[in-house]
Amino acid sequence: MTLHCLVVDPPRPGLSLPGLVGGPLDPESAAALYAASIKDAMAAAAQSGGELLVNYPAAEQLPAEHRMDTSPEAELRSLAADAVEDVEEVRFEVQVGSTFAARAGNAATHLLSEEGEDSVAVMSGTAPTLGRTALDGAAMKLRRHEVVVGPGTGGRVAYLGLAQVVDFEGAYEPPSAEASAADGGTGPTTEVEDLVERGLTAGHEVAFLPVHPVIEDEAGLATLVAEVRARLRAGRNVPAHTAEAVERLGLRVVDENGMRRVVVGE
16 A cells, blocks of 8 residues: 655645746635546545645744745645545644645655655646546556656656655755766766666665656646547546646747747636
8 A cells, every 4th residue: 555645835826836826826826626637636546545644844844925824734625625524534633844745755765765655656746637546557567666656748747656765865966067068978867767777776676656747837838728628528537626726827839939828818
């Protein structure tokens, strides 16, 4: 059984999806979309054969301008109440670490090494098409491989499953141009390549999932919006909360001078 560790922030304007703010989305729309995506991630994990742990920041870990009267845990519990049948079955634990890599690494290492979990999946809540079927398929792969990577759009990572520990220091950060030049241009240049390399360096077998859009930049959002709108038109399955947000916000993809852009319509 895989424990799905959802490493997330509370969805607050100005804190959520900063790579989209000032572009296709305003701070309020970004927070609404992020909240919907988190709920779909919660629902998928709860409906899968695994368990769900929400790894959240304590209030004092947030920038001062993003602290509110409502605690991050209470805010995320409220989202879970909309996403899962029984919130009492969801674990909530405070994050440890100053970066996403540190928080994800501390959680995964603790769960595998100290709590004896068979496998742990690290998810950021920004890949809403990563549904129950995909998570169950990843869990099956983790029975035969120590590392399962779900690539995201643009070289990002939508899912990382681990049956053994890897080194997380500096992970989820594309190597600098200087670092790439130092190794003759043969080393990893994206998040997904880097995490695969970390698994291989640790002597692990690595398996892959299909690509899922990650809504941390406009390219990922465009892929998601186009897929959701197409699936809605065809009457096929969609991440329900995210699809509702896409429709409510009026998000659509247009061609502007050969570039695919996300715009907000009515």
